[in-house]
Amino acid sequence: MASHAPDKILIVDDNPEVAATLKLYLEDRGYSTSWADDGQTALDLMLDGNNFALVLLDISMPDLDGLTVLKQLRNSGCDAAVVMMSGHGNEEMAVECMRNGAEDYVSKPFVLSDLFQRIERARNHRQELIEKRLLEQEKENFSLMLSHDMKNPMTAVIGSIDIIREGRLGPVNEEQVEYLQSAIDSCNEVVTMIDNLLDIRRFETGKMPLNIRSCNIAEIIRKSCEPFARTAKHDGISFSINIDSSVTDLAVDSRAFGRILGNLLGNSLKFTPEDGEIEVSCSSVENTQDNLAQIPPYVSIPHSLSKSVRLTRLSVRDTGNGMPQQELGRIFDRFTQVKSRTGRENIGAGLGLAFCKWAVESFGGVIWAESMVGIGSEIIILLPDKDTHP
Ligand SMILES: Nc1ncnc2c1ncn2[C@@H]1O[C@H](COP(=O)(O)OP(=O)(O)OP(=O)(O)O)[C@@H](O)[C@H]1O
Ligand SMILES: [Mg+2]
Numbered sequence: 516m517a518s519h520a521p522d523k524i525l526i527v528d529d530n531p532e533v534a535a536t537l538k539l540y541l542e543d544r545g546y547s548t549s550w551a552d553d554g555q556t557a558l559d560l561m562l563d564g565n566n567f568a569l570v571l572l573d574i575s576m577p578d579l580d581g582l583t584v585l586k587q588l589r590n591s592g593c594d595a596a597v598v599m600m601s602g603h604g605n606e607e608m609a610v611e612c613m614r615n616g617a618e619d620y621v622s623k624p625f626v627l628s629d630l631f632q633r634i635e636r637a638r639n640h641r642q643e644l645i646e647k648r649l650l651e652q653e654k655e656n657f658s659l660m661l662s663h664d665m666k667n668p669m670t671a672v673i674g675s676i677d678i679i680r681e682g683r684l685g686p687v688n689e690e691q692v693e694y695l696q697s698a699i700d701s702c703n704e705v706v707t708m709i710d711n712l713l714d715i716r717r718f719e720t721g722k723m724p725l726n727i728r729s730c731n732i733a734e735i736i737r738k739s740c741e742p743f744a745r746t747a748k749h750d751g752i753s754f755s756i757n758i759d760s761s762v763t764d765l766a767v768d769s770r771a772f773g774r775i776l777g778n779l780l781g782n783s784l785k786f787t788p789e790d791g792e793i794e795v796s797c798s799s800v801e802n803t804q805d806n807l808a809q810i811p812p813y814v815s816i817p818h819s820l821s822k823s824v825r826l827t828r829l830s831v832r833d834t835g836n837g838m839p840q841q842e843l844g845r846i847f848d849r850f851t852q853v854k855s856r857t858g859r860e861n862i863g864a865g866l867g868l869a870f871c872k873w874a875v876e877s878f879g880g881v882i883w884a885e886s887m888v889g890i891g892s893e894i895i896i897l898l899p900d901k902d903t904h905p
């Protein structure tokens with residue numbers, strides 16, 4: 516009984532006359548067909564390794580009706596296209612079936628040309644879905660490959676350069692130390708890029724559980740700023756941190772929170788020239804209409820934020836080259852970079868801010884950018900109190 520012909524169609528109908536007519540017409544058209552006269556037989560045939568490309572499934576059948584069969588097929592991960600066959604007055608149920616994964620429905624009595632067209636369309640649609648899923652799988656594999664095949668050797672490269680830089684293999688002069696440090700910085704940028712990509716993939720596939728709990732924000736900010744303050748000093752950029760005493764603990768994932776700051780500071784350092792300034796500020800403000808009104812209209816405000824009594828405002832401001840107004844809404848999209856940038860400014864994948872947006876939204880907050888070309892940029896985050904976390 517088992518067949519692996521890819522264009523095989525299963526007709527599921529308790530009415531032998533309808534089934535026989537369909538069988539005749541379809542086989543005349545070159546399809547190969549099988550018939551099941553009830554829902555259970557259909558499920559047995561479908562789930563027993565038979566490679567049917569499409570199921571013509573009657574809605575009204577005794578015992579197992581068409582909708583139940585459809586749900587079980589989809590739950591089992593069956594890839595065949597399903598076209599429901601509805602009797603007169605059954606259209607509402609047919610629409611319900613489409614919500615549950617059927618490709619289409621035809622009403623009895625059939626107009627044959629219409630039936631064949633719908634069968635072909637349903638098969639193509641299903642094929643597209645399968646191809647899309649395969650592509651997703653490939654992307655997933657690519658992410659894993661990045662993690663294992665690129666990140667680990669990268670970490671080893673950083674370690675080796677560091678040993679040389681520290682002079683453990685022989686004396687190195689000041690100029691050599693600088694070059695080695697710059698190599699380490701570049702490697703670290705690549706590792707951050709891979710981390711962003713992996714986290715966004717993990718988030719999209721539901722494989723990144725956040726560990727959200729009450730955290731001392733001021734402490735995380737100070738710690739996360741340390742390496743960036745060092746680089747800023749080295750690059751001749753003034754770096755300041757202003758944390759107001761009003762700042763309270765917040766419900767966040769501390770690792771993700773640190774990575775938000777890392778991404779924002781990495782950007783500020785990348786886009787701010789020598790003699791520029793970078794300032795990290797954090798304060799607790801009242802949740803007033805005025806404060807919420809600063810949020811640009813394209814940012815949607817979550818319920819957790821509007822009902823919070825106070826708001827924690829975190830911002831990273833720089834006097835870098837800035838961004839044009841029309842870019843400010845899209846820089847938080849994945850793989851988006853401001854056009855016409857060159858050299859070092861172009862380094863990166865355009866993932867840092869996408870990670871920040873995802874993480875901030877997971878904490879029930881909002882993030883946006885304010886900027887003027889040639890003057891500088893400020894990325895602002897508002898977070899809700901820990902008891903109003905979503
Ligand atoms: N402080 C800033 N000053 C000027 N432009 C900025 C600033 N922050 C972000 N941008 C612009 O927004 C773009 C997106 O930033 P994002 O952090 O998402 O990506 P990236 O830094 O290019 O790459 P990645 O973060 O993945 O290494 C940047 O390419 C840049 O054009
Ligand atoms: Mg970045």
